Amino acid sequence: MGRYxxxxxxxxxxxxxxxxxxxxxxxxxxxxxGEKVAIKIMEKSALGEDLPRVKxxxxxxxxLLHQHICRLYQTIxxxxxxxxxxxxxxxxxxxxxxxxxNRLTEDExxxxxxxIVSAVAYLHSLxxxxxxxxxxxxxxDRDQNLKLIDFGLCAKPVGGMQSHLYTSxxxxxxxxxxxxxxxxxxxxxxxxxxxxxLLYALLCGFLPFDDEGIDNLYKKILSGKYDEPCxxxxxxxxxxxxxxxxxxxxxxxxxxxxxxxxITATYLNPVVFSKKNNIERNDDVLRTMAAICDETIDNxxxxxxxxxxxxxxxxxxxxxxxxxRKGLSLRIFPASKxxxxxxxxxxxxxxxxxxxNTVITQLDKSPRQNLQIKPKIDQQTYNIxxxxxxxxxxxxxSTMNPxxxxxxxxxxxxxxxxxxxxxxxxxEMHKPDPTPVTPTEKxxxxxxxxxxxxxRKVIMGLERGINRVRNVLTPKRKLKNDEQQDRPxxxxxxxxxxxxxxxxNCPKQVLLQLRRALQRKGIxxxxxxxxxxxxxxxxxxxxxxxxxxPYSSRKACSFQxxxxxxxxxxxxxxxxxxxxxxxxxxxxxxxxxxxxxxxxTAEVSASNNVDEDAELKCLx
Numbered sequence: 001m002g003r004y005x006x007x008x009x010x011x012x013x014x015x016x017x018x019x020x021x022x023x024x025x026x027x028x029x030x031x032x033x034g035e036k037v038a039i040k041i042m043e044k045s046a047l048g049e050d051l052p053r054v055k056x057x058x059x060x061x062x063x064l065l066h067q068h069i070c071r072l073y074q075t076i077x078x079x080x081x082x083x084x085x086x087x088x089x090x091x092x093x094x095x096x097x098x099x100x101x102n103r104l105t106e107d108e109x110x111x112x113x114x115x116i117v118s119a120v121a122y123l124h125s126l127x128x129x130x131x132x133x134x135x136x137x138x139x140x141d142r143d144q145n146l147k148l149i150d151f152g153l154c155a156k157p158v159g160g161m162q163s164h165l166y167t168s169x170x171x172x173x174x175x176x177x178x179x180x181x182x183x184x185x186x187x188x189x190x191x192x193x194x195x196x197x198l199l200y201a202l203l204c205g206f207l208p209f210d211d212e213g214i215d216n217l218y219k220k221i222l223s224g225k226y227d228e229p230c231x232x233x234x235x236x237x238x239x240x241x242x243x244x245x246x247x248x249x250x251x252x253x254x255x256x257x258x259x260x261x262x263i264t265a266t267y268l269n270p271v272v273f274s275k276k277n278n279i280e281r282n283d284d285v286l287r288t289m290a291a292i293c294d295e296t297i298d299n300x301x302x303x304x305x306x307x308x309x310x311x312x313x314x315x316x317x318x319x320x321x322x323x324x325r326k327g328l329s330l331r332i333f334p335a336s337k338x339x340x341x342x343x344x345x346x347x348x349x350x351x352x353x354x355x356x357n358t359v360i361t362q363l364d365k366s367p368r369q370n371l372q373i374k375p376k377i378d379q380q381t382y383n384i385x386x387x388x389x390x391x392x393x394x395x396x397x398s399t400m401n402p403x404x405x406x407x408x409x410x411x412x413x414x415x416x417x418x419x420x421x422x423x424x425x426x427x428e429m430h431k432p433d434p435t436p437v438t439p440t441e442k443x444x445x446x447x448x449x450x451x452x453x454x455x456r457k458v459i460m461g462l463e464r465g466i467n468r469v470r471n472v473l474t475p476k477r478k479l480k481n482d483e484q485q486d487r488p489x490x491x492x493x494x495x496x497x498x499x500x501x502x503x504x505n506c507p508k509q510v511l512l513q514l515r516r517a518l519q520r521k522g523i524x525x526x527x528x529x530x531x532x533x534x535x536x537x538x539x540x541x542x543x544x545x546x547x548x549x550p551y552s553s554r555k556a557c558s559f560q561x562x563x564x565x566x567x568x569x570x571x572x573x574x575x576x577x578x579x580x581x582x583x584x585x586x587x588x589x590x591x592x593x594x595x596x597x598x599x600x601t602a603e604v605s606a607s608n609n610v611d612e613d614a615e616l617k618c619l620x
Contacts, residue, residue: 091140103205129187196243
């Protein structure tokens with residue numbers, strides 16, 4: 001949090017939940033309500049040519065309000081960073097859900113696809129084309145509802161959705177033929193093609209058009225030919241064909257898609273959506289906030305409408321509105337009063353000294369309660385040196401140094417035990433004679449044997465205490481870290497997402513098998529405790545061994561495999577599992593790598609005849 005002063009007092013940052021080429025996403029807590037949020041952090045210096053994309057994404061999300069589009073709560077811009085505070089979706093990517101299930105049933109695919117259709121139809125109705133629809137850009141919330149994200153490539157043609165676009169963008173495996181050919185295109189039509197690829201991936205667990213070489217991939221897309229697995233129903237095949245038409249004019253439209261028989265099966269009603277882009281008013285939420293903000297609900301509502309989701313109060317309102325929809329109680333922590341102050345109040349200059357601390361708290365947007373200002377002590381001095389015949393009275397603080405006019409840390413009388421003379425100089429003035437003297441001689445020489453309450457004694461005592469604490473705590477911290485690396489994590493409940501179970505109950509043995517499997521596939525691997533981080537190379541070469549060739553192509557990715565213990569799976573000892581996580585790069589390469597590495601782990605275990613005991617002992 002030290003690096004991000006703009007978030008201080010508004011949000012508490014926690015772990016990193018995602019990383020991209022120029023951004024990272026951290027889990028955070030909205031302090032006023034206690035709700036979890038996702039904060040996308042982008043450093044301006046790293047954006048380069050992507051800066052227009054970020055601005056476009058922010059402007060789009062400020063106008064979008066749909067239950068299946070990830071909600072933007074607040075945007076913060078500083079000289080160095082952009083911060084996008086968004087809805088937190090704890091279920092992860094839809095892509096990971098496909099990997100977990102291998103492929104989805106028709107009923108589950110229909111449920112998810114209806115939600116995607118609803119979100120895209122809403123976008124098109126407001127004149128937006130997404131242009132990067134894929135499972136990696138769809139998240140799941142805790143109730144397993146979909147949320148569409150990543151609007152960096154979206155477009156809003158000036159002349160409406162019937163105006164042509166010219167920029168080729170998006171992921172190659174989801175790109176429509178007209179994009180590959182570099183022709184002008186309609187945003188709605190390329191979105192429909194991408195949705196066809198996405199539905200195929202849901203139902204089949206792999207892509208309709210895929211190849212290691214980009215040229216061969218484009219040839220397959222332009223041909224429009226793909227396999228239709230035997231498990232696909234006739235209705236599913238019909239819908240996918242209607243979306244994957246190489247001629248965009250023959251492609252199904254979004255309105256036809258909302259009413260297609262496959263979409264309405266078991267639901268008996270077409271996909272509908274509400275065409276709105278303004279925040280809805282809720283007086284219960286407004287009354288809850290008005291009690292903290294000391295404003296009428298009408299004035300509060302008018303300020304929210306003008307904010308365009310750029311202030312903390314709007315984020316608080318939207319989060320409370322979400323709680324209201326879920327049937328939860330409305331709450332604001334009283335300490336957040338200064339954070340929710342009116343912007344007009346924050347612009348007012350302090351009228352007197354007693355208002356300084358309150359106004360600073362408001363400008364800092366810190367959720368602290370207004371501090372009590374202590375009486376002014378500028379005119380008071382403290383004679384901490386006992387009078388001696390050789391000493392002269394020290395000048396008053398007020399006469400030597402006039403009180404500063406800016407911000408100043410106020411101190412208690414008991415704490416203000418320092419002299420106007422600097423401590424270092426004070427110590428030299430009363431430095432004891434290096435030659436030993438008796439107490440009687442000290443008194444005769446006028447040496448003071450003690451200075452009750454002196455700052456020097458207080459500081460020396462604090463330093464001794466800090467050194468004792470440091471010496472005691474440091475070994476324990478090292479021990480704790482060592483213990484964490486010596487044993488795998490224990491997972492249960494929601495922690496079992498993206499986890500594959502094994503038949504082994506020895507974590508070190510599974511870790512050894514994973515390392516051998518990664519080496520056999522020619523994958524670069526780094527180990528930290530029970531975590532293996534692999535990275536596939538993206539180098540084309542004709543001299544690559546056949547077994548490693550798939551991972552040395554144009555597509556590259558990095559991923560993480562963690563050996564862990566699964567709690568609650570069986571009544572016996574905890575089973576050993578392998579948790580997967582894609583760090584960056586091509587998602588489908590990651591899927592193939594994980595599938596083959598996990599399969600190879602079993603092969604290596606069955607075929608390996610070497611003695612593993614010595615290697616297991618030195619593995620961790």
